Amino acid sequence: MSGTERQLIVNGQQVQWENLLKSGDRIFIGTHAAVPHALLHDLTDHCQHFHDIEIIQIYALGDNHWVNPEYSQNFKVNSLFIGGEKVRKAVAEGRADYTPAFMSDIPSLFSEDILPLDAALIMVSPADQYGYHSLGVSVDIVSSALRSAKKVIAQVNPKMPVTFGQAFIHKGQIDAFFEAEQELPEISAPELDAVTERIGQYVSLLVEDGATIQIGFGKICDAVLRYLSNHKDLGLHSELITDGIMELMLSGVINNRKKTYHQHKAVTSFCIGTKKLYDFVNNNPHIGFYPSEYVNSPANIARNEKMVSINSAIEVDLTGQVVSDSIGHHLYSGIGGHVDFTRGASMSPGGKPVIALPSTAKDGTVSRIVPFITEGAGVATSRAHVYYVVTEFGVASLRGKSIRERALELIRVAHPKFRQQLLEEVRKHYYVPHYQVLHSVEVPELGPVGFKEIVINGEFFDLRPLNPSDERRLQEFFYSHTKETLQMRYNTVPTQMSREKSCTLVSVDQSRDLALCIVRQKGSMAQIQAVGRYYLLHDEKSCEVAFVTRETQHGKGMATRLLEEMKRIARERGLERMMAYVRSENGKMLAVFERAGFVRKPSEEPGEVYLQLNLNDVSKDSE
Known part of the structure; x- marks a missing residue:
């Protein structure tokens, strides 16, 4: 020069x-x-x-x-x-x-x-x-x-x-x-580890086809982008474009076709990545670079329907407060666009603000889900703004949850070795009752994401384990039953499902017993449609099965679907027999069990039918 x-x-x-x-x-x-x-x-x-x-x-x-x-x-x-x-x-x-x-x-x-x-x-x-x-x-x-x-x-x-x-x-x-000629600094995509991959997979499940996304920078955000590769018609309204965004645009996943604000155009304010990315944005009429006061305006962000903001954090406390710029008194980064997009997504019709972070730090020695904010740390995002917190152990849904429910949701996605400690700490400060116990809540047999999306009569549902934060949902489910349903399920007509009783029913050691539910899930709204359980018996080789279905779902096959999953899981766990007790006049439930291969056996109780399935006898299995 x-x-x-x-x-x-x-x-x-x-x-x-x-x-x-x-x-x-x-x-x-x-x-x-x-x-x-x-x-x-x-x-x-x-x-x-x-x-x-x-x-x-x-x-x-x-x-x-x-x-x-x-x-x-x-x-x-x-x-x-x-x-x-x-x-x-x-x-x-x-x-x-x-x-x-x-x-x-x-x-x-x-x-x-x-x-x-x-x-x-x-x-x-x-x-x-x-x-x-x-x-x-x-x-x-x-x-x-x-x-x-x-x-x-x-x-x-x-x-x-x-x-x-x-x-x-x-x-x-x-x-x-x-x-002065100067090469632009380049940052390549980071290598992903198993924890980051799992977080990316969970977050991708929250992004619907046709949604508009904002995503931050780093390993977790890169993992999310990789797991969005099979999505359709995504839009982009994000302060940042990276190589991962570029790849989704090149593949047609991000086409901005269904955006409701700046349709057909990706909106951003800066980009960071490799030379390939810088060449991609050069003279590209499909990307609009706008000032931060425009791109980051929560009002403008909210003009995108189904806006999903995806950002990381340093720690989250059990009420949902998010720290993103400091580690205790040590100032680490900044607020940036984190709060702008969280607020904008929360205002968007169908929007979802998401915080994603590993459950631990310092090689697994420190939990990033904490009972209270570390001394000196600053809250960037308030407890009312965040809808979802995602770790490698799942998705915690916080919107509309009480402090007690939030704590239970967040403990569920904390690292297992810290869960009991978190529960004990939260009891000192928030109303988590003494009878709330902590068990293993994962059912690995349901697959890597811990639940299954199923279709029944053309409608989509989630099949997943019951968990402690379902306490109120189970109460609502109970009070939706008619007297006839209660009689068929409980052999009596209970008039109350107390909070303590509901807590007991959702606090299941899923590594031993099994409690699955089918849930209608729409954003933060979840309503239980059916529950299936088995209880491991003393011989630890057999279990007793029971079901109950919401009145409006009778006859649609939900009990059959739950029973299929429970049979498969019981086999994988090495169980030999499943058994059930059904009232003789409950013909619909008897039919469900008999179609699944259960055989009637002599019963000691009048008016009750005893059924048994030999899990090793696949010839009698209707699956």
């Missing part, structure tokens, strides 16, 4: 930094993959002329050399999102500051002179024939910074992609130019 290429040019004339900046100024630098590193290296090479310049930045890919201790008298970083170990270390040592802010709110900090900017140092593409430069891979808060700054100093980089949307700045708006 020649010397003339590295000159600061104003009105065709070379100038010095002293002509553009002065000590005590506040300057903004470009973001993410669009940091003007050559321009900043030139500034630090001449920094002997300046003292106490405040640098406003968010996540800046690259070396961040200006935060090094040797520049502490010249520059002080004020980071609105902490990115990278160098900035993190400087914040921890007091050499840099962290200012928490929503991405959607940062532009107003500039425009309202809360953080007035003396200059914005940005990177742009070369001007087109009309005199417009593109902001390229980062429009986000760069757009607002250059509008508010007293001076705009731009590194013109031939390697910067040209992006569309609201991504252009006319050359007449730029005060000084710095011609």
